[in-house]
Amino acid sequence: MSDEIRKLTMPKWGLQMQEGTVVEWLAPEGSDIAQGEEIVEVETEKVNNAYEAPFPGRLRRHVAAVGQTVPVGGLIAVVAPESVSDAQIDAFVAGFDADFVPEADEGETATPQTVTIDGRDINYLDIGTGDGAPLVLVHGLCADLNGWMFNHPVLAAGRRVVALDLPGHGASSKDVGDGDVAFFADTLANFLAELDIGRAHLVGHSMGGAISIAFALDNRDRVRSLSLIAPAGLAGDINGGFLAEMIGAEKRRGARLALSQLVDDADLVSRDMIEQFLRYKRTDGVPEALAVIAAANFDGDTQKTVLADRLGAIDIPVMCIWGDKDQVIPPAHSDKLPAGATVHRFENVGHLPQMEKAAQVNALLAEFANESE
Amino acid sequence: MAKKTIREAINDALRQEMERDERVVVMGEDVAGGAGLDGEEDAFGGVMGVTKGLYGQFSAARVIDTPISETAIMGMAAGSAATGLRPVAELMFCDFMGVCFDQILNQAAKFRYMFGGKATTPMVVRTTYGGGLGAAAQHSQCLYGMFTAVPGIKVVVPSNAYDAKGLLIQAIRDDDPVIFFEHKTMYDLADEVPDEAYTIPFGEANILREGSDVTIVALGKMVLEAREAADKLAEDGIEAQVIDLRTTSPLDEETILESVEETGRLVVVDEANPRCSIAADVAGLVAGGAFEMLKAPVKQVTAPHAPVPFAPELENLYLPNADKIVAAAKEIAA
Numbered sequence: 043m044s045d046e047i048r049k050l051t052m053p054k055w056g057l058q059m060q061e062g063t064v065v066e067w068l069a070p071e072g073s074d075i076a077q078g079e080e081i082v083e084v085e086t087e088k089v090n091n092a093y094e095a096p097f098p099g100r101l102r103r104h105v106a107a108v109g110q111t112v113p114v115g116g117l118i119a120v121v122a123p124e125s126v127s128d129a130q131i132d133a134f135v136a137g138f139d140a141d142f143v144p145e146a147d148e149g150e151t152a153t154p155q156t157v158t159i160d161g162r163d164i165n166y167l168d169i170g171t172g173d174g175a176p177l178v179l180v181h182g183l184c185a186d187l188n189g190w191m192f193n194h195p196v197l198a199a200g201r202r203v204v205a206l207d208l209p210g211h212g213a214s215s216k217d218v219g220d221g222d223v224a225f226f227a228d229t230l231a232n233f234l235a236e237l238d239i240g241r242a243h244l245v246g247h248s249m250g251g252a253i254s255i256a257f258a259l260d261n262r263d264r265v266r267s268l269s270l271i272a273p274a275g276l277a278g279d280i281n282g283g284f285l286a287e288m289i290g291a292e293k294r295r296g297a298r299l300a301l302s303q304l305v306d307d308a309d310l311v312s313r314d315m316i317e318q319f320l321r322y323k324r325t326d327g328v329p330e331a332l333a334v335i336a337a338a339n340f341d342g343d344t345q346k347t348v349l350a351d352r353l354g355a356i357d358i359p360v361m362c363i364w365g366d367k368d369q370v371i372p373p374a375h376s377d378k379l380p381a382g383a384t385v386h387r388f389e390n391v392g393h394l395p396q397m398e399k400a401a402q403v404n405a406l407l408a409e410f411a412n413e414s415e
Numbered sequence: 416m417a418k419k420t421i422r423e424a425i426n427d428a429l430r431q432e433m434e435r436d437e438r439v440v441v442m443g444e445d446v447a448g449g450a451g452l453d454g455e456e457d458a459f460g461g462v463m464g465v466t467k468g469l470y471g472q473f474s475a476a477r478v479i480d481t482p483i484s485e486t487a488i489m490g491m492a493a494g495s496a497a498t499g500l501r502p503v504a505e506l507m508f509c510d511f512m513g514v515c516f517d518q519i520l521n522q523a524a525k526f527r528y529m530f531g532g533k534a535t536t537p538m539v540v541r542t543t544y545g546g547g548l549g550a551a552a553q554h555s556q557c558l559y560g561m562f563t564a565v566p567g568i569k570v571v572v573p574s575n576a577y578d579a580k581g582l583l584i585q586a587i588r589d590d591d592p593v594i595f596f597e598h599k600t601m602y603d604l605a606d607e608v609p610d611e612a613y614t615i616p617f618g619e620a621n622i623l624r625e626g627s628d629v630t631i632v633a634l635g636k637m638v639l640e641a642r643e644a645a646d647k648l649a650e651d652g653i654e655a656q657v658i659d660l661r662t663t664s665p666l667d668e669e670t671i672l673e674s675v676e677e678t679g680r681l682v683v684v685d686e687a688n689p690r691c692s693i694a695a696d697v698a699g700l701v702a703g704g705a706f707e708m709l710k711a712p713v714k715q716v717t718a719p720h721a722p723v724p725f726a727p728e729l730e731n732l733y734l735p736n737a738d739k740i741v742a743a744a745k746e747i748a749a
Contacts, residue, residue, distance in 0.1 A: 213416070213609070293619065313625065324581065326612040 046126055047134045050119040052112045053093055055086060056191030060144075062086045063111045064118065067104055075101050075121070078402045082118065088314045091192065093118075094401035100124065103131050113144035154187070154213065159232045162215035166206040168237070170198025174415050175241045175266045177407070179205035180230065182248025182274070183335065184288055184322070186212030189247070192400035197408060204242075206233060208250070210335060216327025221334035223249075223275065223347040227256035231264075240264065243411040247271040247396060248371065249339070255349045258358055267359045267414035269407055272368055272393050274339075276350040276375040282343040284370055289332045294320065306367040306392040350378035359414040360384070363403055365391025384410070419608040421601055424576040425465050425541070428583035429503060431612045433473055436501060439587060441466055442479040443488055443505030443541075462507050463543065463602055489515035489540070493523040493592075496538035501587060506542040508550075509558045509596065523592040524567035535590040539583070543599040544572075545636055545686055546723045546734050550599070555723035555730075557635075557687035562594045563663040564691070569593040569617055570664040574638035576606035578661055581615035588614070598636040618665035622674070626654035629680040629748040632671055632697050634660040637684040637735060644740035653748050655682075663693050671697060672704045679710035682743045684735055689717040711747035716740050 052062050065083035069075050080092035081101065099121035106118040117138045120131050154167045167187050177197055179190045187194075187205035197203045207214040208226055219225045230253060234242060243266050246254030251273020258265040274280065281303075288300040297316045302308040322328060339346055353360065360383040364373040370393040376385045386406060391398045419427065433439045447470040448459040460467025470478040481488050485506060492504040506512065512519070519540070526534045546555040563570045569591055573579040579597070586593040623638070624645050633641035638659045645655040656674050660667065675681050681701050685694035694715040701713055716735045724730050 213611075216611075292616070294622075313622065321609075321613065324613045324615065325609065326614075 047120060047122040047131065048097065048099060049117055049134075049138065050081070050093075050095070050121060052106075052114050052116045052118055053084070054114045054195055055091065056088060056188060056195070058088060059086050059114055059191075061111050061113045064106045064108050065090065066108060068092065069095075069101050071101060071104055073101050075099060078399070078405070088191070089310070089312050091310060091397065091400070094399070096401060097121070102126070103135070105135055115144065116142060156213075157233065157236050159229055159236060162209050162217060162229070163213075164206055164209070164215070164229070164233055165213035166204055166233070166237075167194065168202070168204045169194065170201055170203045172201030174201045174411060175243055176202040176204055176239050177411055178230075178234065178239065178242040178244050179203065180244065180246040180250030180254050181205070181208065181211065182250045183285070184211070184319070184332070185247070185250075186322070188212070188318070189394075190396065193396050193404050193407070196400075196404045200408060201411065204237065204239070206230075208253070210328065210331030211322075216325065216331045218331045218334050221331070221338035223252045223256045223339065223349075225338075226253040227260065230254075230257050231261055234264065241266050243267045243269065243414065245269040245271065245407060246273060248393065249274045251275060252345075252347055252349065255353060256347070259349060259352055259356060262356050262358065265358050267361070267410060269410055270360065270362045271396055271403070272364050272371055272373075273362065273375075274345055274371060275347055276378045277372075278344050278348055279372060280340065280343060280345050281370050282340060285336065285340055289336055291319075291323065297323075303369045304393045305398055306365065306390050307398070310398065350375075354380035359410070361406065361410045362386070363388070363395050363406060365393065365395045365398065367391060368393045416607040416609060418605040419576050419580075420603050420605045421573075421576045421579050421597070422463065422465055422603065424580040424606075424608045425583055425597070426460075426467065426469075427608065427610075428580045428587070428612075429466065429469060430472065432584060432587045433469065433477060435612070437477075438499065438501045439503065440477045440479060440495070440500055441469055441473075441503050441505070442481055442491060444481055444483055444507055446470075446505050447475065447478050447480045461505055463597075463599070465541070465597075465602070466505065485511050485515040486518065489518035489523075492538045492540065493518050493526075493536060496523070496536045496592070497526055497534055501537045503539045503541060503587060506540055508554045509542040509544045510553050510556050512542070512558060512561075519562070519568065519592065519594075520565055524565050527591065528567060536592050537587075537590045539586045539593045539595055541583075541595045541597060544596045545598040545600060546718075546730055547600045547636075549725060549727050549730060551725040552722035557685070557718075559594070559596050559634075559663055560685075560687050560692045560696070563666075563693065563696070567591065568664065569662065570596070571617070571662050572596045572635040573661065574633075574635055574659050576604060576608050578615060578621070578659075580608055581613050582617075582661065584612055585614040585617060589617070596635065601636055615661065617662045618667050619661065620667035620670040621659040621661055622656065622670065623659055624655065624657040626656040627678055628654045629682060629744050630656045630658060630671070630674040630678045631682045631684060631740060631744065632658045632660065633684040634663065634693060635686065637686050640735060640737045641684050641740055643737035644744065647737060647741050648744055648748075651745075651749075653744060655744060660693070663696075666696070666700075668700055668704065671700060675701050675705045676708045679708055680744075680747050681709070682714045682716060682740060682747070684716045684740055686718060686735055688720050689715060690720055692717055714743040714747055716743050
């Protein structure tokens with residue numbers, strides 16, 4: 043009956059992650075867990091997050107105790123029906139431990155690369171292979187490709203997935219030209235051409251959503267599907283106060299206040315997340331880039347680029363994911379999408395569903411790409 | 416991201432600022448690296464090899480080899496800063512500051528104040544400090560406390576390569592005299608350091624580890640010892656919050672006080688002698704600003720009030736280390 047025993051292992055969140063520490067078990071031993079249910083709090087060097095069950099079942103054994111540090115891929119829990127005896131689970135755990143070899147540092151094999159697009163260095167991470175069209179991940183304002191750390195490696199299990207740092211962000215050049223949505227969409231178009239990506243499934247978050255829509259409107263033949271996560275560009279209103287705080291934050295306290303508005307559970311904002319954000323803000327050229335982007339895209343509480351009306355005219359499958367507690371862009375904007383669009387609304391989730399509900403968002407993105415192939 | 420040593424990170428900062436601003440010049444003993452000898456130019460780059468490659472890129476007008484005269488180096492730096500350049504002077508060992516102290520204490524530090532804000536002195540002095548190399552009493556001291564005591568000077572003591580680059584760029588762009596202390600045993604320590612230029616503001620301590628049982632404040636090389644101590648304490652169930660001061664002038668008083676308000680216990684670690692030290696300064700700050708939050712006496716882990724010994728066995732005993740920090744923390748937090 044051992045084939046009924048299923049293992050839960052330490053997830054790999056981002057390329058740098060080698061190990062994680064169990065902070066708290068959210069699902070007790072003996073409980074029935076649902077797919078996507080948060081079962082354990084894990085802390086890494088970079089982030090704290092809840093690990094969501096990849097499949098349903100009865101959680102029989104916490105293999106990793108609270109406070110224990112486990113390498114990526116190491117056993118943290120066992121799921122099995124009651125028909126499986128404790129002795130069989132003991133044997134399963136012992137067998138796993140005997141065979142388990144922590145993977146070598148993958149960072150060596152999957153490192154970001156750089157291409158020059160319109161005279162700017164564009165940093166990107168290109169991982170995974172598969173038969174389908176590549177998935178392309180487009181981040182939002184003040185973010186970078188590391189913002190997809192919970193999604194990129196998982197999605198890359200089934201197809202090629204490319205995430206880029208937009209100009210002015212991450213390790214890409216900090217010159218942002220006009221800084222408007224059209225500029226970023228042009229950069230995206232030339233970037234995809236340079237990488238010989240003919241047709242892609244686009245995934246855009248926040249400002250990256252507006253950029254993805256703008257790209258799709260001008261390049262209908264190059265887009266297989268459009269997945270929009272809390273996207274900008276659907277209607278006028280946006281939280282201008284938040285944007286000013288995020289762009290203006292210079293120190294830890296201000297950064298924490300700004301970033302905590304991005305998520306429903308402020309505990310998700312780790313010390314490292316704040317540190318990385320401040321490091322970004324303190325890079326030469328970034329304050330100027332953000333000022334240009336802000337002036338080009340926002341006027342107080344108003345977005346300057348609204349594209350929803352034109353989206354209905356093009357025949358591309360559209361999915362939209364939004365958290366009901368989004369404090370940056372109102373979730374009601376999904377009403378502006380064309381009638382055929384699929385809309386998923388998550389409860390008690392803020393502006394970062396791809397991080398706050400990573401497992402469920404990953405499942406939706408993978409499924410939508412497969413359906414739209 | 417590429418890993419770079421502290422030596423490479425400092426070289427990065429110098430090169431990028433020299434590329435960005437032609438007023439930035441480097442001066443010091445052998446900074447050109449063997450200049451004056453045919454075919455030997457740019458061989459090494461200062462006694463620690465930090466300025467290697469700068470002479471070849473920027474030539475003799477901006478990478479200036481000086482005589483063995485600290486007074487000349489410091490006078491040239493202060494004078495050229497007051498008249499429009501942004502010099503970065505290298506002083507081989509901070510122990511030699513005595514030779515040129517007036518140039519800093521009574522000249523550079525006072526210009527802005529005494530000229531009513533009409534003059535600035537945007538100079539940086541890079542210098543080495545610290546024990547552990549068996550370099551004896553005249554080449555091993557930690558003198559950042561003396562400069563911290565002088566108003567008009569900013570003092571930086573980085574603990575890692577990322578901070579070294581960002582803090583040095585900040586120092587070069589700052590309009591006041593900045594003394595930048597580099598630990599002579601740490602140049603080969605590597606960290607992820609971006610190729611791009613970036614800054615770290617002065618007066619912002621870095622919280623390197625969260626913990627609610629005891630605050631460990633450290634600077635420079637002692638940050639490494641504090642982190643090691645925190646790991647050892649964690650094995651015994653004591654969670655330490657580790658704070659890296661990064662700059663001692665300005666001092667991030669707020670972060671220190673907030674941390675002690677949370678933990679109620681403080682260990683300050685300073686490689687310098689104990690009297691009139693950064694350790695004493697931080698202890699005094701907490702006694703005045705968070706006394707009612709303290710659950711135990713403040714502990715200072717420092718070198719003794721004695722010159723740095725030459726004999727390796729004695730120097731080992733002399734220097735603060737992780738075990739001494741652990742012992743101090745356990746006295747108040749166990």
